[in-house]
Amino acid sequence: MKIRAENLAFQYKHGRPVFSDISFEAASPDIVCILGPNGTGKSTLLKCLVNQHNPTKGQVYYDDKPVHSYSARQLAARIAYIPQSHAPAFPFSVLDVVTMGRTAHFRYLGAPGKKDRMIALENLHFLGIDRLADKQYTEISGGERQLVMIAAALTQEPQILLLDEPTSHLDFGNQFRFLQIVKTLKHKGIGIIMTSHFPDHALEVADYTAVMNHGGLVHFGKPNAVVTESNMEKLYDIPVKMIEVSGNGRKSCIAGD
Numbered sequence: 001m002k003i004r005a006e007n008l009a010f011q012y013k014h015g016r017p018v019f020s021d022i023s024f025e026a027a028s029p030d031i032v033c034i035l036g037p038n039g040t041g042k043s044t045l046l047k048c049l050v051n052q053h054n055p056t057k058g059q060v061y062y063d064d065k066p067v068h069s070y071s072a073r074q075l076a077a078r079i080a081y082i083p084q085s086h087a088p089a090f091p092f093s094v095l096d097v098v099t100m101g102r103t104a105h106f107r108y109l110g111a112p113g114k115k116d117r118m119i120a121l122e123n124l125h126f127l128g129i130d131r132l133a134d135k136q137y138t139e140i141s142g143g144e145r146q147l148v149m150i151a152a153a154l155t156q157e158p159q160i161l162l163l164d165e166p167t168s169h170l171d172f173g174n175q176f177r178f179l180q181i182v183k184t185l186k187h188k189g190i191g192i193i194m195t196s197h198f199p200d201h202a203l204e205v206a207d208y209t210a211v212m213n214h215g216g217l218v219h220f221g222k223p224n225a226v227v228t229e230s231n232m233e234k235l236y237d238i239p240v241k242m243i244e245v246s247g248n249g250r251k252s253c254i255a256g257d
């Protein structure tokens, strides 16, 4: 599936324009990592991409059809979105929460079947959190919740997965494991658009890095071309060094002189 943003602009009611003139294109299984300082509009852009916000100008297309021409159910059968915060409302079990990810695939009566539960269990296993299945969603940690939401999004069987800071609550090990999962999803054909505060995440997994600064998109391209010392110094207003890891061409971005 292809996603295309064309000249997007957005402004909150009574607010200043967040961004304008954002255009880019990607197709599953591309991985796009969006970087940018706090408040530059990364979450707002994702919300425009999934039709939660109406752009003030411009249009989002999936497979060349405007996003608003899809019904909510049609869209949910194709794309999954995990927002930055997802406070638990009801004490459902983790398995129930993950199974609900299949809602767009339920039959007319709207109840999950055996197959839906099986897919949910498979995804809990894929994310290494089978042990949480019977726990209450309201009684697990922030990082566990983040992994559960990813499992729920995967049970949706999306063609494109949009993730807003998916690693924000994950420990060092789970961040790395998550990036390996992202690569596995790519091999399964799923496209991913994720935001991150870590340039290394873009270097590790992305096919394209999008860089937002106040007002809009300032770079879109291959991570090695975009995540450079001078671009990152300008972006975050700090000294930055790029180092090569273990002589195999892998790079890492370090803050400081």
Ligand SMILES: Nc1ncnc2c1ncn2[C@@H]1O[C@H](COP(=O)(O)OP(=O)(O)OP(=O)(O)O)[C@@H](O)[C@H]1O
Binding pocket: 012, 013, 015, 018, 036, 037, 038, 039, 040, 041, 042, 043, 044, 045
């Ligand atoms: N509901 C809202 N109403 C008004 N202004 C908002 C709203 N949500 C966000 N903003 C403003 O829009 C701008 C972009 O916010 P957004 O959350 O998209 O940035 P972000 O790049 O995702 O930030 P962060 O990295 O801190 O998560 C900010 O100036 C923010 O204050």
